[in-house]
Amino acid sequence: MKKKLIPRLCLMLAVMLSLCSCRNDLLPENNTLQNPNASRFRMVKLKDIPNIEQFIHQQSERADLQVPLSEASLTGKDLTVGVIEISTIVETVNEGETYYVFKIENLNSGDAVYNLEVKQADGIPVTAEIIEYDPQDGTTVDFQHFTGSISSYGLDGKAISTVNYNDGLGNCSPATGVPGGNNTSEGGGINPIDLPPPNGGWYNWEEGGSNNNTVPFSNVPGDCTDIILDSHGNTQGWYDHCNNNYYPNPNVHKTTTTGEIPNLSPDCNGEGAGVIITDPETPCEKTKSMITNPVVKAKIDEMKDQSKLAYSDPNYGETGYKFDANGVPTPKIPGGKHDVDLGDTAGYSGAYHNHTVLGTNMLSPADIIKLLDFSLAQTNGNIEDGYLGVIGSEVCSSCPGGYKYYHYIINFSGNMSELTQYVYNNTWNLEQLKKDFKKRDGILADNPLYVDNLGDELNSQGLEKLFFDTLKNMGLDGKINLQRIENNGTVKTVTLNSDDNTTTATPCPN
Secondary structure: OOOOOOOOOOOEEEEOOOOOOOOOOOOOOOOOOOOOOOOEEEEEOHHHOHHHHHHHHHHHOOOOOEEEOOHHHHOOOOOOEEEEEEEEEEEEEEOOEEEEEEEEEOOOOOOOEEEEEEEEEOOEEEEEEEEEEEEOOOOOOOOOOOOEEEEEEEOOOOEEEEEEEEOOEEOOOOOOOOOOOOOOOOOOOOOHHHOOOOOOOOOOOOOOOOOOOOOOOOOOOHHHEEEEEOOOOOEEEEEEOOOOEEEEOOOOOOOOOOOOOOOOOOOOOOOOOOEEEEOOOOHHHHHHHHHOOHHHHHHHHHHHHHHOOOOOOOOOOOEEEEEOOOOOEOOOEEOOOOOOOOOOOOOOOEEEEEOOOOOOOOOOHHHHHHHHHHHHOOHHHOHHHOEEEEEEEEEOOOOHHHEEEEEEEEEEOOOHHHHHHHHHOOOOOHHHHHHHHHHHHHHHOOOOOOEOOOOOOEOHHHHHHHHHHHHHHOOOOOOEEEEEEOOOOOEEEEEEOOOOOOEEEEEOOO
């Protein structure tokens, strides 16, 4: 069997408002620390807004929860899709309008942040727009001093509007008596002290800075916590979407003492939901964070050595490890000559395993099915956190140490409804899938595009083509994300090109 891993997901959220109260109720408007123009909001579940979900499907003309990212229309590149996250959905009332805001997972190598805003009037969805917060090259996403462009476009990928920002100042004509930009706001950007443990050092400070009343984040996984900002970058509080708890920041600042400040918006009217949901780590960053974890890295190195063993070696065969959300591994799981049973998935984010010198250096149908089990085992519906990784190797006289390694990671990118159908209502015949996989491997090996020398094992292009062909054979095309990790540690996102024959591996930013 051949298994694979992909990073866990940690998201972060930003909200355009100034609030100080509680969980799933609309936040009070009489808070003395609240921006008078701030949104009111609450967290909702997808199952509670079926009309919104149906509207998204209608507008995108897709059965899944994927939408085009702005690269498609704004730069003329090949159409790229992002996955709509459903673990945190914000319902917000802004200027009398109701919006539903979703985070879109950016599968590209860039660091732009994408949100989906669905506007509702009189209980009927009327518009759906993707909002792109794209920082200027060489800068990071800093919502207090945003420099870059904010754009909106429809679910058909057509651009609607764009505003360029420099240190929070948009290229719009300022209203009379209104300070330009949002860079005059007081206090509260995202910095280490604003992040709850274990990623930061925030405690529930009383006014004046005393660190009493510690917020109980010690038992909250890092990927459960979203940061809530107002539209000017001030930290308002934290939302634990796993347990549906909101923790206000008692040391929150007023946005300004001099008047209104324009909101971060893709148009000069400042319209929109007033909510920004953002992930502190991109998929690339998550993978890099995981594979550089010393504990995980040690197990990967061990499996590299295992993958090189000759068939005659008594220890030849597949082995694996499962990892929990903190990267803590199980004891080594021994396997057979060409498979390893990873067992129960409950309580684990994912697993890694090795293939052998006589195996194929790519995830097999059985590995893909196991990934679905890991995805379904994730708590609170965070199915994208499940992963499966594989390590393989082949003799290479020109490579350091005499071997070339193959290292791939996958995760599920569909929605919960699709996942449950794949797990419980599939019609797969695993033995037939294995035969199809082996047959396809042999066919591709006769194509010089997919081998370095005829008769050799498949190269990276061949292995990746085999993987995407296998997904299509299983009815899973477009539902599994693939990343490749090079020998030097570079993480690349792998996609199938429009010719359906070649793949592109896009390096993650440093």
